[in-house]
Amino acid sequence: MTGRTLMGFGVAAIAGPKIRKARGRKYDCGKHGKLTVSQIARLAGTTNKAIYQRIKRGFVCERLCELKYEGRRKIRRPCSNPTILIAVRLANAFPDRVPTTKEIVEVHPMCERNAMRWRQAFAEVRAAK
Numbered sequence: 001m002t003g004r005t006l007m008g009f010g011v012a013a014i015a016g017p018k019i020r021k022a023r024g025r026k027y028d029c030g031k032h033g034k035l036t037v038s039q040i041a042r043l044a045g046t047t048n049k050a051i052y053q054r055i056k057r058g059f060v061c062e063r064l065c066e067l068k069y070e071g072r073r074k075i076r077r078p079c080s081n082p083t084i085l086i087a088v089r090l091a092n093a094f095p096d097r098v099p100t101t102k103e104i105v106e107v108h109p110m111c112e113r114n115a116m117r118w119r120q121a122f123a124e125v126r127a128a129k
Helices: 037-044 048-057 061-065 082-093 101-107 112-128
Strands: 005-008 011-014
Touching: 037 048, 037 061, 048 061, 082 101, 082 112, 101 112
Parallel strands: none
Antiparallel strands: 005 011
């Protein structure tokens, strides 16, 4: 059917909507099946040009369909600053109170003097809230 009205036995029958066949090369997108660049761009919320750049960089399957900026949310390399790691570890261990120096040493081994400095930092931040 081409979208025209058909006449038969005196009754007009209207054909259904014309189905558009996707043109162009299709890429395997894992659970999404095989999709064209335009379909992938719509799914990822980005432009066709961005999808072509992903293909050029070697992205395959699910990575082609990742949302815009999804790559920036992933960890590229581990944190190399030990002070930041200690701060986050202590903040996760004591989210709602100022810990004692003994509790700080249990979470991350350190001397008593450094534990007191960390406790002081906790107290200052909690007081500022």
